[in-house]
Every structure is written in structure tokens, then in C-alpha cells.
Amino acid sequence: MALPTPLQGGDGLRLLAILALAQCSVRQLAEQPDSRWSGPATAGLFGLWLLYLWELGVTVFEVPRVLLPAPSLIVQALWDNTATLGGDFVQTVLKSVLIGYLLGNGLGVLTGIAIDRAPFLQRGLQPVAALTSTVPLVGVAPIAVMWFGFYWPSKAAVIVLMTFFPALINTLAGLEAAGKLERELMHSYAAGYRRTLLWLRLPTALPHIFGALKVNATLSLIGAIVAEFFGSPTAGLGFRISTEAARMNMPLVWAAIVVAALTGSGLYALLSRLERRVNFWHPAFRSR
Incomplete structure (x- = not known):
């Protein structure tokens, strides 16, 4: 060198x-x-x-370009491999990330509501959910590949495992954020649990839920890419990074990283914009 x-x-x-x-x-x-x-x-x-x-x-x-390629070389790699990186984007983001993200967050929110409705579940489900958050990604990814195969279902399963616990914990925290006076007011109007949940507690929990959604947007992309290191078809951002790194084709490796970074930033920005529209009533957004 x-x-x-x-x-x-x-x-x-x-x-x-x-x-x-x-x-x-x-x-x-x-x-x-x-x-x-x-x-x-x-x-x-x-x-x-x-x-x-x-x-x-x-x-x-x-x-040396093996250590750090110039941005011009990365842009050239993006231009020359547009079709290849487009297929990788579809495989990783539109299949693995999107499906796993929706399932993981949906199950986390629904489980949080179920625990809040039936407090005895808190003693059983919440410790199990906490246990899932401690499972190392590099340990569960090969197991998911053995169970669900090399295609996107194994990556979606890893993403579900990664995103479930943050969504659950933030949902529980948000449901508990409703004030005692507001709950007593709903009770004085003879509102049952369902109406109190829909008109008071879920709107109050939305800022916490959106916090989990934004964190999980980046976690799901990282999880899919790392899971592809342990087995994937001949497409995917993680597959492209590991394969081209072994060939010392670092401009293409950085090009795949750029696609992943832009995707994660775009998802985060989209969720932030949606949060402003949904939580327009919240004091944090009223002055913006």
C-alpha cells in the first residue's frame, strides 16, 4: 500500500x-x-x-480506492449499476423491510393495547417481549434463514423480532400518558374502555408510537442488510455489500451503502412529516 x-x-x-x-x-x-x-x-x-x-x-x-473511493467513483458506480441496485432495493426494501416493518410495529401496538386492556398479561407477555429484544441479531439471523429459507421471509422475520419490542414499550408508555383528570372526565360521560381508548388514550399515545416508528425505520433496514449477510438470493443490498467487498469492488459497496442511507433517511423524513400532520394538536408541533 x-x-x-x-x-x-x-x-x-x-x-x-x-x-x-x-x-x-x-x-x-x-x-x-x-x-x-x-x-x-x-x-x-x-x-x-x-x-x-x-x-x-x-x-x-x-x-487507495480499496480504503476510501472518491465520491466521483461512487457516483459512477451508481450510474453503471442502476439496474442491479434497483433490483437490490426491491428485494431488501420493498419486500423484506416493508413487510417486516408493518408486521413488527402492528403486532407491537396491538400487543400493547392488549396488555393495557388485560393487566394480567403484563406479567406474562411483557417479560417475553423484553427477552426478544436481547436476542443478538447475528445469532437469530442464521436461524431465521434455516427456518424460512434464503428469500425475503427470513429477513422479514428478523425485522419483526427487532421492531416488536420498541413498538410495544412505546405504546404502553403512550397509553399511560393520558392524565387522570382526562380519564375521570371520560368516565363522567359514561364512556367505556373502547371509547376512552379511541378518543383519549390512543391520540395521547400517538407521539410515543411515532417515536417507535421512526426508530424502527432505521432498525428494520439495518436488520435486513445484516440478515442478508447470512444467506440471501442473488439480490439485496446486504448481499451486494458482502459480495462486492469480497471482490474489492469498493465503489459499488459504497454505492449500495448510499442507497441504504438515502432509503433510511427518506423513510425517517416521511414519518416525521406524517407525524406533524397527525399530531398537529400536540404542543411540540403547534409552534412550527
């Missing part, structure tokens, strides 16, 4: 000037009066400068 080439005097001055320019431009944009686009514009400018400095750094220091 070649050693990095030391900077020449002129190169060092140019690099310092570029760093100073990047800092000043990002700071000036961040100090603009608050508007709808100031935050996204600042983040976008920071990201562009980061990519430029990444490209400049690996070029100046002659970093």
Missing part, C-alpha cells in the same frame, strides 16, 4: 483557503433569518462542501 504523498506548500495553502471558504459560506447561510428553506439549504451546502473536500482529500493524499 502506497504511503500518502505529503502536501506541498502551495497545496497546503489552497486546502486551508478552501476550508476557510467552506466554513464562512456555511456560517453565513446558517445565520440568515429563519425561513422555510434556511435549514435544508444549510444542510445541502454543508453536504456539498463535505463531498468536495472528500474528493479533494483522497486525490491529494492518493488514498
Whole structure:
């Protein structure tokens, strides 16, 4: 492996000037009066400068592409392997992640409501649910592959196991968040458990449930990718990362990582936007 080439005097001055320019431009944009686009514009400018400095750094220091490929090589890999990465996206996200995410969160919320309705279940189901959260992913993924095969059902099963407990715990915490005065008011109106649940306790629990949904959005993607390391068909983001890493094709490995990162960020942003629309009444969103 070649050693990095030391900077020449002129190169060092140019690099310092570029760093100073990047800092000043990002700071000036961040100090603009608050508007709808100031935050996204600042983040976008920071990201562009980061990519430029990444490209400049690996070029100046002659970093081997096996260690860290340049962003231009990653973009080229994305362009050249669009069809391959598209098939990986369908296999990992639209099949494994989507189905496992919906099942895991749905079962967690329904189990939380069942435990709240029948408190004796708390002594039986909640310890079992807590036990599922302690099972290591690298231990359960090979077992899921042996039980459900190499295709998406085994990855969906791993995701269900990962997302069930956060959804359950946040649902229980949200259902308990309803105040005593509000419950007594519903009782004075002769509202039974079902009406109290639908009109008071579930709306109060929605911020907690959305918190679990956002956390599980990233957990499910990580779980699917790691599960694909232990067995998958000839498609999937995890399969692509492990296979191309063995071939030392690091630009394509980073391209698959970029697809996974953009997918996770997009899911989180979509859930955050949906949360603002659903929980518009909550004090945390009224001033936004």
C-alpha cells in the first residue's frame, strides 16, 4: 500500500483557503433569518462542501480506492449499476423491510393495547417481549434463514423480532400518558374502555408510537442488510455489500451503502412529516 504523498506548500495553502471558504459560506447561510428553506439549504451546502473536500482529500493524499473511493467513483458506480441496485432495493426494501416493518410495529401496538386492556398479561407477555429484544441479531439471523429459507421471509422475520419490542414499550408508555383528570372526565360521560381508548388514550399515545416508528425505520433496514449477510438470493443490498467487498469492488459497496442511507433517511423524513400532520394538536408541533 502506497504511503500518502505529503502536501506541498502551495497545496497546503489552497486546502486551508478552501476550508476557510467552506466554513464562512456555511456560517453565513446558517445565520440568515429563519425561513422555510434556511435549514435544508444549510444542510445541502454543508453536504456539498463535505463531498468536495472528500474528493479533494483522497486525490491529494492518493488514498487507495480499496480504503476510501472518491465520491466521483461512487457516483459512477451508481450510474453503471442502476439496474442491479434497483433490483437490490426491491428485494431488501420493498419486500423484506416493508413487510417486516408493518408486521413488527402492528403486532407491537396491538400487543400493547392488549396488555393495557388485560393487566394480567403484563406479567406474562411483557417479560417475553423484553427477552426478544436481547436476542443478538447475528445469532437469530442464521436461524431465521434455516427456518424460512434464503428469500425475503427470513429477513422479514428478523425485522419483526427487532421492531416488536420498541413498538410495544412505546405504546404502553403512550397509553399511560393520558392524565387522570382526562380519564375521570371520560368516565363522567359514561364512556367505556373502547371509547376512552379511541378518543383519549390512543391520540395521547400517538407521539410515543411515532417515536417507535421512526426508530424502527432505521432498525428494520439495518436488520435486513445484516440478515442478508447470512444467506440471501442473488439480490439485496446486504448481499451486494458482502459480495462486492469480497471482490474489492469498493465503489459499488459504497454505492449500495448510499442507497441504504438515502432509503433510511427518506423513510425517517416521511414519518416525521406524517407525524406533524397527525399530531398537529400536540404542543411540540403547534409552534412550527
